[in-house]
Amino acid sequence: MIREFIQALPKTETHLHVEGALPYELLEAWRPADYPASPPFRERSYRYKSFPDFEKILLDAALPWFTNADRYHEACKVMFAKHVAQNVRYVETSFHLPVTKFINVPGPEIIAAIRAAAPAGLEVRVFAGMLRSDLTGDLRPTINHLHEWEHLAGVDLHGFEQMPTAIETAEVWARVRAAGKVTKCHAGEFDGAARVREAIELLGVKRVQHGVRAVEDPAVVRLAADRGVTFDVCPISNVGLKVVPSIRDHPLRRLMKAGIRCTVSTDDPLCFANSLNEEYTALALEGNFTRAELAQLARNGWDVADVPAGTRRAMVAEIDRLAGGER
Numbered sequence: 001m002i003r004e005f006i007q008a009l010p011k012t013e014t015h016l017h018v019e020g021a022l023p024y025e026l027l028e029a030w031r032p033a034d035y036p037a038s039p040p041f042r043e044r045s046y047r048y049k050s051f052p053d054f055e056k057i058l059l060d061a062a063l064p065w066f067t068n069a070d071r072y073h074e075a076c077k078v079m080f081a082k083h084v085a086q087n088v089r090y091v092e093t094s095f096h097l098p099v100t101k102f103i104n105v106p107g108p109e110i111i112a113a114i115r116a117a118a119p120a121g122l123e124v125r126v127f128a129g130m131l132r133s134d135l136t137g138d139l140r141p142t143i144n145h146l147h148e149w150e151h152l153a154g155v156d157l158h159g160f161e162q163m164p165t166a167i168e169t170a171e172v173w174a175r176v177r178a179a180g181k182v183t184k185c186h187a188g189e190f191d192g193a194a195r196v197r198e199a200i201e202l203l204g205v206k207r208v209q210h211g212v213r214a215v216e217d218p219a220v221v222r223l224a225a226d227r228g229v230t231f232d233v234c235p236i237s238n239v240g241l242k243v244v245p246s247i248r249d250h251p252l253r254r255l256m257k258a259g260i261r262c263t264v265s266t267d268d269p270l271c272f273a274n275s276l277n278e279e280y281t282a283l284a285l286e287g288n289f290t291r292a293e294l295a296q297l298a299r300n301g302w303d304v305a306d307v308p309a310g311t312r313r314a315m316v317a318e319i320d321r322l323a324g325g326e327r
Contacts (some may be wrong), residue, residue, distance in 0.1 A: 005291055006280040010092040010323050012301030012316045013083065013265045013276050015209050015232035017129065017158070018114060019062040019096050023078040029067060032051025035061070042273040048241050051160050051190050058271050069105050069113040076117035084122055086277045089315070090305045091122065092182075094129035094156045097139060098302035100242045107142065111151050111277060125153035125306055127184065135166040143172060147179035153180030153306065156209065157199075161190040165198060182306070184209055184232075189243055193217035200227055207304065209259075212238060215251040232305050234267035236274045236282060247286035252292070263301045295323035 022040065027035035036327070040046055041057050048054040065071055072095070084089055095114065100107050111126045118124040128146055135143055146155055155176050157169065173183040185199035189210035196214040199205050200223060211231035214220045224231070233252055238244045244251070256262050264279050266272065283289040289297075302315045 001280060001286045002291070003121055003183070003277070004295065005180045005322065006277050006284070007087055009087065009106060009280070009295065009298045010302075010318050011276060011280075011298050012085065012092075012263065012305050013088055014090075014092045014207075014263045014301055014304065015265035015267055016091060016093040017268050018072065018076065018079075018093050019066055019099070020058055021079050021093070021266070022062050022065055022075050022270045022271050023082070024061075024270055026075060026078060027061060030065070041271060044236075044273065046240065048271075054241055054271060055160070055210050058268060063099075063102070066099060067103055072288045073113040073117045076114050077119075080118055080122055080124065082275065084119055084226070086275060087282050088276055089122060090125075090301070090307060091118075092125045092127060092153065094127035094158070094308075097128045097130040097142065098134060100142065101139065107146075108149055108151070111149070114167040115151060123305070123307060125182075126151065127154045127156045127182070128152060129158045131159035132161075132163040132165050132169070133159075135168050135172060145233065146172075147176045147181065152181060154184060156184040156186070157203070158186040158209065161186055161195060165202070170202050170204065173205065177204070180283070182207060186210060188213040188231075189238070189241075193220040196220050197223060200224060200229055206230060207232060210234065210238070210243075212243060212251050212255070214260075215254055221255065221258045222259065228261070230261045231255060232262060232263050232265055234265050234279070235287075236272050236279055237267035247282045248288075250283075250287060252283070253287070254290070256293070256296070261300045261303060262297065263304065264297050291323055293320050 095110055114126050183205045184207040185203050185205045186209040187199040188196040193214045193216045196211050197220050199208050207230050209232050235250050266274050298319050303313050
C-alpha cells in the first residue's frame with residue numbers, strides 16, 4: 001500500500017544532474033561491449049571509495065554519450081518519461097557547464113534541447129552547474145553572461161566540495177539573482193557544516209544541495225531554518241557515497257524537525273540506479289517515515305517549485321487529500 005501512496009503523490013525532483021541521470025539502457029544499447037547490463041557500481045550495495053572515484057565512474061560513463069545537443073535531447077526524453085511514469089510533475093535539472101567547452105556547443109543550445117524533451121504535463125527548469133574552480137578559469141567569460149540567458153532557470157555550484165570557493169562567486173551569484181534566476185550551491189555533503197554556512201552567508205543562496213552535514217553544528221541548522229533555506233536532499237546518494245551509513249541513520253528527519261524545509265531527489269541515477277519513487281520507498285521502509293512525513297516532503301517540493309500560485313495550491317491540495325489531512 002505504501003508504494004501505491006508514493007506513486008499517487010504528485011511529486012517534484014529538484015536536485016538532478018542531467019549527465020548523472022543518463023539512462024543506462026541507452027549506453028547498453030549503444031555500446032553493449034563497453035556497458036554491461038549490471039555493472040557493480042549500479043548495485044544498491046555498492047559504496048564509492050571517495051568523491052573522485054565516484055566522479056571518474058560517472059564521467060567515464062556519461063561523457064562519451066554527451067557529444068552534442070541532440071544527445072542531450074535523446075537522453076532527456078527517456079529520463080523525463082521515467083518521471084512521468086512516477087507521477088513526477090516538476091523537475092529542476094542542471095547540466096555541467098564545462099561540457100560546453102568540451103563539445104563546443106553553446107549552453108543555450110543545450111538548454112533548448114533539454115527543454116524540448118519535456119513531455120506534456122511535466123514542467124522542467126534547467127540550471128547551469130559548475131565547479132568551484134570554474135570562475136577563475138577559461139569559463140569565466142561564459143559565466144559572466146549567464147544572467148542574460150533567457151531560458152536558464154538559475155545556477156548551481158557543484159563538484160568536489162572540499163575545493164575552495166572562489167571569492168568572485170558571491171558577486172556572480174548576486175547578479176544572477178538580480179536577473180530573477182535561482183542560485184544553488186552543493187554544501188554539507190563531503191565537507192562539514194561550515195560549508196553550509198558559507199553557502200548561506202557568503203553566496204546568499206536559499207537552496208542548498210544536500211546540506212545534511214549541517215547537523216554537525218546546531219548553529220548552522222538554526223541559521224538555515226531562520227533564513228528559510230531549503231535542503232534538496234538525496235538519501236540513496238548519501239548512502240552510496242558514504243556520507244551517511246544508512247537510510248536509517250540519515251539526518252533528514254532531524255533536519256525537518258529543526259524547521260528546515262527539505263525535499264527529496266535522486267542526484268545521479270546513472271550511478272545509483274535509483275528512482276524518485278525508490279527514494280520515498282526507502283525512507284518509508286528503512287527510515288520508518290510515515291505517510292504524513294512523506295506527504296510533507298512532497299509539499300516542500302511544491303513550496304520551492306517555480307510554478308504559478310494556482311498550480312502550487314492544486315498540487316498541495318492533492319497531496320493533502322491523499323494524506324487524509326495528516327501533517
